Amino acid sequence: MLDFTAMTLAIGPELWLAAAGLVGVLLGALLKDKFNGLSFKYGALALFIAAGIAAMTYQGGEAFNGLVVTNTFVNFAKIVSFVVGGLALVMSEGFLKRHETARYEYALLMIFASLGMGIILSAANLMTLYMGIETLSLSSYVLAAFHRDSARSSEAGLKYVILGSLASGMLLYGASLVYGFSGTTYYAGIAAAEPSVGMMFGMVLMIVGLAFKVSAAPMHVWTPDVYEGAPTPVGAFFGAAPKMAAIVVFANVMFQVFGDVMDQWQLIIQIIAGLSMLIGAFGGLTQTNIKRLLGYSSIANVGYALMAVAAGKELGAGPLLTFMTLYVVTSLGLFAAVLAMRRQGGMVEGISELGGLMSKRPWLAIALSILVWSVAGLPPFGGFLGKWVILEAGISAGLYPLAIILVLASVVSLGYYLRLIKIMWFDEPTERFEAIDGSVTLVVLASSLFVIVFMIFFFLLSGWSDQAALGITG
Amino acid sequence: MGGFPILSALTFLPLVGALIIMAVRAATAGSSASANANEGRTALLAGLVISGATFLVSLAAFLYFDPSTPGYQLVEQHVWYQNISYKLGVDGLSLPLILLTTFLTPICLLASWNSIHTRVTEYVVAFLVLETFMIGVFTSLDLVLFYIFFEAGLIPMFLIIGIWGGKDKIYAAFKFFLYTLLGSLLMLVAVVYMYITAGSSDFEVLEKFAFDPHVQTWLWLAFIASFAVKLPMWPVHTWLPDAHVQAPTAGSVVLAGVLLKMGGYGFLRFSLPMFPDASHFFQPAMFTLAVIAIVYTSLVAWRQTDMKKLIAYSSVAHMGFVTLGVFSFNEVGLQGAIFQMISHGFIASALFLIVGVVYDRMHTREIAAYGGLVHRMPVYATFFMLFTMANVGLPGTSGFIGEILSMVGGFQASTWAAGGAAIGMIFSAVYMLTLYRRAVFGQITNPALNDLKDMNRIELVTIVPLALLTLLFGVAPNLILNMTEGAALRILSMMAGG
Numbered sequence: 001m002l003d004f005t006a007m008t009l010a011i012g013p014e015l016w017l018a019a020a021g022l023v024g025v026l027l028g029a030l031l032k033d034k035f036n037g038l039s040f041k042y043g044a045l046a047l048f049i050a051a052g053i054a055a056m057t058y059q060g061g062e063a064f065n066g067l068v069v070t071n072t073f074v075n076f077a078k079i080v081s082f083v084v085g086g087l088a089l090v091m092s093e094g095f096l097k098r099h100e101t102a103r104y105e106y107a108l109l110m111i112f113a114s115l116g117m118g119i120i121l122s123a124a125n126l127m128t129l130y131m132g133i134e135t136l137s138l139s140s141y142v143l144a145a146f147h148r149d150s151a152r153s154s155e156a157g158l159k160y161v162i163l164g165s166l167a168s169g170m171l172l173y174g175a176s177l178v179y180g181f182s183g184t185t186y187y188a189g190i191a192a193a194e195p196s197v198g199m200m201f202g203m204v205l206m207i208v209g210l211a212f213k214v215s216a217a218p219m220h221v222w223t224p225d226v227y228e229g230a231p232t233p234v235g236a237f238f239g240a241a242p243k244m245a246a247i248v249v250f251a252n253v254m255f256q257v258f259g260d261v262m263d264q265w266q267l268i269i270q271i272i273a274g275l276s277m278l279i280g281a282f283g284g285l286t287q288t289n290i291k292r293l294l295g296y297s298s299i300a301n302v303g304y305a306l307m308a309v310a311a312g313k314e315l316g317a318g319p320l321l322t323f324m325t326l327y328v329v330t331s332l333g334l335f336a337a338v339l340a341m342r343r344q345g346g347m348v349e350g351i352s353e354l355g356g357l358m359s360k361r362p363w364l365a366i367a368l369s370i371l372v373w374s375v376a377g378l379p380p381f382g383g384f385l386g387k388w389v390i391l392e393a394g395i396s397a398g399l400y401p402l403a404i405i406l407v408l409a410s411v412v413s414l415g416y417y418l419r420l421i422k423i424m425w426f427d428e429p430t431e432r433f434e435a436i437d438g439s440v441t442l443v444v445l446a447s448s449l450f451v452i453v454f455m456i457f458f459f460l461l462s463g464w465s466d467q468a469a470l471g472i473t474g
Numbered sequence: 475m476g477g478f479p480i481l482s483a484l485t486f487l488p489l490v491g492a493l494i495i496m497a498v499r500a501a502t503a504g505s506s507a508s509a510n511a512n513e514g515r516t517a518l519l520a521g522l523v524i525s526g527a528t529f530l531v532s533l534a535a536f537l538y539f540d541p542s543t544p545g546y547q548l549v550e551q552h553v554w555y556q557n558i559s560y561k562l563g564v565d566g567l568s569l570p571l572i573l574l575t576t577f578l579t580p581i582c583l584l585a586s587w588n589s590i591h592t593r594v595t596e597y598v599v600a601f602l603v604l605e606t607f608m609i610g611v612f613t614s615l616d617l618v619l620f621y622i623f624f625e626a627g628l629i630p631m632f633l634i635i636g637i638w639g640g641k642d643k644i645y646a647a648f649k650f651f652l653y654t655l656l657g658s659l660l661m662l663v664a665v666v667y668m669y670i671t672a673g674s675s676d677f678e679v680l681e682k683f684a685f686d687p688h689v690q691t692w693l694w695l696a697f698i699a700s701f702a703v704k705l706p707m708w709p710v711h712t713w714l715p716d717a718h719v720q721a722p723t724a725g726s727v728v729l730a731g732v733l734l735k736m737g738g739y740g741f742l743r744f745s746l747p748m749f750p751d752a753s754h755f756f757q758p759a760m761f762t763l764a765v766i767a768i769v770y771t772s773l774v775a776w777r778q779t780d781m782k783k784l785i786a787y788s789s790v791a792h793m794g795f796v797t798l799g800v801f802s803f804n805e806v807g808l809q810g811a812i813f814q815m816i817s818h819g820f821i822a823s824a825l826f827l828i829v830g831v832v833y834d835r836m837h838t839r840e841i842a843a844y845g846g847l848v849h850r851m852p853v854y855a856t857f858f859m860l861f862t863m864a865n866v867g868l869p870g871t872s873g874f875i876g877e878i879l880s881m882v883g884g885f886q887a888s889t890w891a892a893g894g895a896a897i898g899m900i901f902s903a904v905y906m907l908t909l910y911r912r913a914v915f916g917q918i919t920n921p922a923l924n925d926l927k928d929m930n931r932i933e934l935v936t937i938v939p940l941a942l943l944t945l946l947f948g949v950a951p952n953l954i955l956n957m958t959e960g961a962a963l964r965i966l967s968m969m970a971g972g
Contacts, residue, residue, distance in 0.1 A: 388618070
């Protein structure tokens, strides 16, 4: 018999999102174009409610004979993902309206993508994991190509789907190898199985697939292209919600499934992390498109986050959540600032367009500067403490070379972050931006406030994440 | 005391003031262009009032400070995150530097009265924010808190150089920022390691914690990477001439007056007491670098054609004396190093102001463009002479005390190092007197100089206090030495394993 209480406790948010998504499809079919305007509020509301459900069922549970098992660790990630996903959806409406692509499918795709995020976070079985990843990926491919009349957007979608399918294939092949050598697809069963060479092969292939999803080097190549080509609000969504979910899933798989063979994968993760930091730092230096730049910045930041994964479950789980929360909020704010770059005749994305922002729109410039300093990891903003906990975890685990690479990469990446500041503050003003939607301004201000408030009250954020990490360690 | 958090008030008063100025500006935004000029003046005035009030608060802290008690005083502590706390306090090492900071900031703002015309409000805000971070560096008694202030100070300074600087300001600002940041981030790794190993980032815990001698070497190197750039020591000094030349006058003043002192402060606060074994191990290397800095950069200064660059190189040389004094590991040397930092804070600041005076009139810093200034600007020539002599280290000025004490300390530790430094002192006379002769004496060759007016009242107000203090501390050095004695002895006893 189906136990509804257990199901709700375990995957309440996903059940809600699936229902909300299907109702949305129905509404779309009935109301047709009249649903377009409403759908954004509907979708955002659905995501916020999902976050609320995740908060209410924070302790998690087990359902479907152990196909899904949730705990505080993944529920923390769910709450953050759904909230930033909802905010990304709120920001999208004005943009899409101006581009005359404000169709209800957009909001529904975001709901389904979030459903996928929820499933991969809840998964305790390789099949559930794969199903969730495909739900997330397929929605993402379509979202990236949502401006189907734009060659750039279609190109981004096509690149994403081809490379993404390859990665999914690797993941699936790895999963089947693991299954073949351990005889089970349950996380707990694999963890208990005798490690064998074949299983390690499968593990490496799975790492490749997951690294693609989080855009870690050397599986990062799609990131700048997709960030640049996809409609800006979609980029904001990719940079925030799925990023948080995917990296926590990555950690979850490494910690829960392969936790006992950490000596086998720790070096691999270290190399991936170090490469991501360096490629993210050096790759961004010559970019002139701000969205590409943010793409490289996200590669570097994923590298920092993976350092926490390489530090292992006990040391890394809490810092990972802290760092990623700070990062995705900042990333969302930065993309919101890109959305604010609008001139007569459309959006602009060149970095030089920010010229003289300080004299034209001082508050936006200050908020954006705070976000840039924070994502660069400089005090006195929250990003610094995000980096601090990562370093603390890494150094406790004895990852000294990676710590040195982290600081060197930080200095190099400062090269492009400083360029943003320079253009905003030092350069002569270019033409003034058009007024932007209130929701976008709100997100920029809110996320810059977030990094200041959680600098001062950092113990709150780190306390929450450390407590959430107990879900898998304690 | 009544438990009033005087150091918190001191640290954050400028920041609060800056926020108020920004809020007022936002409320009155959108007014006409003519109002903008007034707005700038009002903002400068407000900045002066706020930084003046900060100075008064720091004087109050000075009055509550008891120089006869070693250790930290006026301590405030609140737990912030895990074992990191918000902990402030002062001792005989940090208090003089705090007073120097709060004293120089109003002078900087005053010196900008006639030289900054664009985006004045932002300028004032940047300076006040910078002041908070500078004071915070000296008041924090927690390594993480210290690091936050230490690195955060880069942001306003980057903006000050980059927005209000000279022709190559962008290059200079980037160089300043990235150079300093690379050093700081290496220190960050060491800070994290120390925090994990000692289980706390409290200064007092770390001072007592005995780090493994092998590990000390690495930690010491990581800290030196940061402080050597900041001080700056040869060969990582190359950012300084660029930053100084491109920065506006007040930026140079605060850079030479306070920011460089953070390097020396770091040596005394961290390198010596926390890593005594490594400090002993590296003493010969530091002496060598100090002597190279003193001799080599003095020679480089001699060949400069740009006044600000000359003074910048002379700063590097004078900071060499600080290194020499610090690493002599005796009371005289330490006292001399601290004194030299304070004294250089006055003298270098004054010299930059003096260059600023003629730069505002002529818009060039080329020495060759001047000559014969004494005929047109006698008052100016007098002050220029005073500070030239102080920079050379003439007895009767504070420069003499700082250099002689550092040298005596250095002599006790290594005759050769002190001998090298003495040669450097001769060179300092060579380049300063050359500068003075070429700029001030001789006949007027550049016709543009004929219309020069002597120093105006605002310029006098900025220079006179510095001149008085330079002379005062030159004849009565005990005013500072009494304050710093306890701190110097405490550092030495911690090095000895106390």
